[in-house]
Amino acid sequence: MTASADPRSLLAPLGQAIAEGRLIPFLGPDLLETGEAECPVPTSTRGLVERLTARVGVPGRIRGNLWASAQYIETYRHRTTLVKLMTEIFKQTPPVGPLQRWLAGLPGLPLIVDSWYDATLSEAFKDRNDWGQVQAASRHGLAEVVFLRAISAAGVEVPLDAAAAWKTLIYKPHGAIWPLADMLVSDSDYVEALTEIDIQTPIPVAVQEIRATRGFLFLGCRFHDQMLRIYARQILKRSAGPHYALLPEDLTRNELRFLDELSITPLFLDLETAIPLLTGGDGGG
Structure with a gap:
């Protein structure tokens, strides 16, 4: 490179x-x-996982991992909860x-x-x-x-x-x-x-x-x-x-x-x- x-x-x-x-x-x-x-949605995996875990608590060991945190929410709070959160987070279209x-x-x-x-x-x-x-x-x-x-x-x-x-x-x-x-x-x-x-x-x-x-x-x-x-x-x-x-x-x-x-x-x-x-x-x- x-x-x-x-x-x-x-x-x-x-x-x-x-x-x-x-x-x-x-x-x-x-x-x-x-x-x-100003952008109304998260602009990184870190920003997105912070938004998700602010709404639903997840174990500290996975809190910085988007995919694992989303899986925890899906498993313990149901898929519909995860979909609802993602929809709320991205419902506004950035400029x-x-x-x-x-x-x-x-x-x-x-x-x-x-x-x-x-x-x-x-x-x-x-x-x-x-x-x-x-x-x-x-x-x-x-x-x-x-x-x-x-x-x-x-x-x-x-x-x-x-x-x-x-x-x-x-x-x-x-x-x-x-x-x-x-x-x-x-x-x-x-x-x-x-x-x-x-x-x-x-x-x-x-x-x-x-x-x-x-x-x-x-x-x-x-x-x-x-x-x-x-x-x-x-x-x-x-x-x-x-x-x-x-x-x-x-x-x-x-x-x-x-x-x-x-x-x-x-x-x-x-x-x-x-x-x-x-x-x-x-x-x-």
Whole structure:
């Protein structure tokens, strides 16, 4: 892993590659801090687990672990309690930021990976009808083995093969508040997905096809959580590259190892500085 010596000079070409559909944006929750108003939802796994455990007490040994804390709530207070809490936490849509507005205005963008639960990106796309969302399915309440659900621009569940007709596919690998409030967050949500993920069963076929000739640019993502690293690793699997990540410089050892393992070039620049350079300043409505 070698950091770019001049990340600013790379951003305009990377933005052009996104606009032309040659590079896939992979969005994380830090982007929600770039909106015009205060973000009403947690923007990290740490922030989310703090919100959950403020409502339901969990043992101290797991209080800092989102997935284990959510499992405790599900086991001892029932799944409906966990779903209700997650829905309450994410019911407000954060303000659409300049990057999301820019992405929604790109007609040639085939895929966006959006790794958090919020509905900001679908809100940015609300004036378009040529897109859709494929999201992970928690499988609770579903009678059959289902890893994925497809949602049209109108917010209606449709067959997965409908994604072939969309100009832009938004992929939510951990589920989403919009429109079904179906979110993966407890350990049990991930058990079967993690069993299958190495053979790519939980990754949409359309995502596998699009990534085969492209690389990824991570924006607003951190990799200090093992679950997030596992999913990012599997989403990048068999993609063409190259890969880049906008990041702060205070990376953990696990993050540095992850970047090195996947040959991701870090661009050490803050989002507020980077986004205008990436978009050419075109973040208006």
